Amino acid sequence: MAQPFDDAELGALLHRIADEARQDFAKGQNLGKVADYIPALAAIDPNKFGIAVTMVDGRQFCARDALEPFSLQSISKVFTLTLALELVGDELWSRVGREPSGTPFNSLVQLEYEKGIPRNPLINAGALVVTDAIVAAAAVSPPIKAIADFIRVRAANPTIRIDDVVAQSEKAWGYRNAALANLMKAFGNIKSPVADVLDTYFAQCSIAMSCADLSRAMLYLANAGIDPQSGQRVVSEQRARRIKAIMLTCGHYDASGDFAFRVGLPAKSGVGGGIAAIVPGRMSIAVWSPALSAQGNSVAGTIALEKLAAAAGCSIFD
Numbered sequence: 001m002a003q004p005f006d007d008a009e010l011g012a013l014l015h016r017i018a019d020e021a022r023q024d025f026a027k028g029q030n031l032g033k034v035a036d037y038i039p040a041l042a043a044i045d046p047n048k049f050g051i052a053v054t055m056v057d058g059r060q061f062c063a064r065d066a067l068e069p070f071s072l073q074s075i076s077k078v079f080t081l082t083l084a085l086e087l088v089g090d091e092l093w094s095r096v097g098r099e100p101s102g103t104p105f106n107s108l109v110q111l112e113y114e115k116g117i118p119r120n121p122l123i124n125a126g127a128l129v130v131t132d133a134i135v136a137a138a139a140v141s142p143p144i145k146a147i148a149d150f151i152r153v154r155a156a157n158p159t160i161r162i163d164d165v166v167a168q169s170e171k172a173w174g175y176r177n178a179a180l181a182n183l184m185k186a187f188g189n190i191k192s193p194v195a196d197v198l199d200t201y202f203a204q205c206s207i208a209m210s211c212a213d214l215s216r217a218m219l220y221l222a223n224a225g226i227d228p229q230s231g232q233r234v235v236s237e238q239r240a241r242r243i244k245a246i247m248l249t250c251g252h253y254d255a256s257g258d259f260a261f262r263v264g265l266p267a268k269s270g271v272g273g274g275i276a277a278i279v280p281g282r283m284s285i286a287v288w289s290p291a292l293s294a295q296g297n298s299v300a301g302t303i304a305l306e307k308l309a310a311a312a313g314c315s316i317f318d
């Protein structure tokens with residue numbers, strides 16, 4: 001049994017975890033490598049560290065760089081999956097699977113064998129299919145506005161913006177994503193023009209938001225599909241459960257098993273160094289530290305979540 005934990009202690013716990021991360025950086029421990037295949041991300045200080053928790057009851061706790069916007073990257077895939085399911089319904093599952101891929105996030109290999117049907121919506125290939133569904137179904141133009149507005153409403157922050165420098169940098173170096181999209185187009189699994197899908201995908205990845213914003217924005221998944229602060233139902237309870245199942249099994253690519261083993265929470269990482277994690281019924285957590293593991297997941301962010309889940313007794317397996 002986990003030790004009983006008083007949620008009022010969360011603020012102090014976050015500060016302790018942030019201090020330990022700072023000490024690790026000073027000692028040169030627990031270091032990864034900042035993503036450099038997107039040049040605009042390469043310049044970020046690897047010693048940044050922010051962490052925020054938003055509770056279902058409305059309390060929010062933040063430490064260190066929790067208010068500084070960072071590049072959302074693949075964490076955007078959770079929001080687009082939610083939005084696409086609402087727009088096109090369960091038909092989406094005829095175009096993208098629900099199995100962990102066991103391969104890097106931008107791998108092409110499986111896609112050829114499996115005839116253009118990506119393993120899951122949280123690897124790049126799957127996320128491109130999801131974005132394609134939004135591009136075709138969005139009621140607004142350009143479709144990125146539907147995605148950005150959805151995220152702004154979820155975060156209750158209308159000032160969240162797309163970092164155009166990052167989007168342009170992704171586009172200029174987006175050879176693998178272009179390859180994935182073109183391969184799927186050849187298999188008939190991308191409906192809209194490839195260029196439109198890629199532009200929308202690069203823009204959604206380039207949304208900049210803080211840990212405080214992100215933990216607030218994910219709160220609907222901690223509360224069975226309803227945003228507890230506005231009372232708005234975002235997705236059905238069943239969809240919220242299923243999205244979390246996919247986050248647990250696929251949210252960290254070929255390190256998803258290791259993340260479940262160490263942290264035990266449904267979560268999604270991005271190469272900007274962010275991780276969003278859900279404690280069902282209780283809270284949403286966002287952590288940011290830009291230096292990554294070989295699989296593209298924040299090293300210090302994972303350590304922080306491991307400590308938080310253990311101290312607060314909030315792994316879903318507790």
Ligand code: GLN
Pocket residue numbers: 073074075105106124170177205269270271272296
């Ligand atoms: N924009 C990035 C890419 O497509 C997102 C990858 C990630 O965050 N893992 O390569």
